[in-house]
Amino acid sequence: xxxxxxxxxxxxxxxxxxxxxxxxxxxxxxxxxxxxxxxxxxxxxxxxxxxxxxxxxxxxxxxxxxxxxxxxxxxxxxxxxxxxxxxxxxxxxxxxxxxxxxxxx
Numbered sequence: 001x002x003x004x005x006x007x008x009x010x011x012x013x014x015x016x017x018x019x020x021x022x023x024x025x026x027x028x029x030x031x032x033x034x035x036x037x038x039x040x041x042x043x044x045x046x047x048x049x050x051x052x053x054x055x056x057x058x059x060x061x062x063x064x065x066x067x068x069x070x071x072x073x074x075x076x077x078x079x080x081x082x083x084x085x086x087x088x089x090x091x092x093x094x095x096x097x098x099x100x101x102x103x104x105x
Contacts, residue, residue, distance in 0.1 A: 001055035003047040008032065010041045014041040020062065021047050025054025046077055072102035 005017065024029035029048040032041050049055035063074040 008072040024058035
């Protein structure tokens with residue numbers, strides 16, 4: 001089962017998550033999501049547990065728990081939603097969007 005963990009302290013690492021969830025059963029993966037530009041935590045993570053009953057118990061007991069001074073949220077992860085490909089291209093500048101631009105009333 002894939003589990004979503006939210007509101008994580010920026011100090012929590014993959015290994016920490018692995019430890020928290022291992023108390024409930026086997027953990028096949030624990031990954032804190034990092035910002036691709038700064039390489040710092042984005043404050044959420046995904047944990048995979050192969051045994052559904054163990055995963056459900058972990059979700060039930062860890063949701064609302066305090067970890068590193070923050071109350072975390074733990075839930076079943078939803079599948080990633082497809083985003084429309086707007087293919088807008090790059091760049092763009094500032095464009096005034098009011099009725100008075102470049103006109104006198």
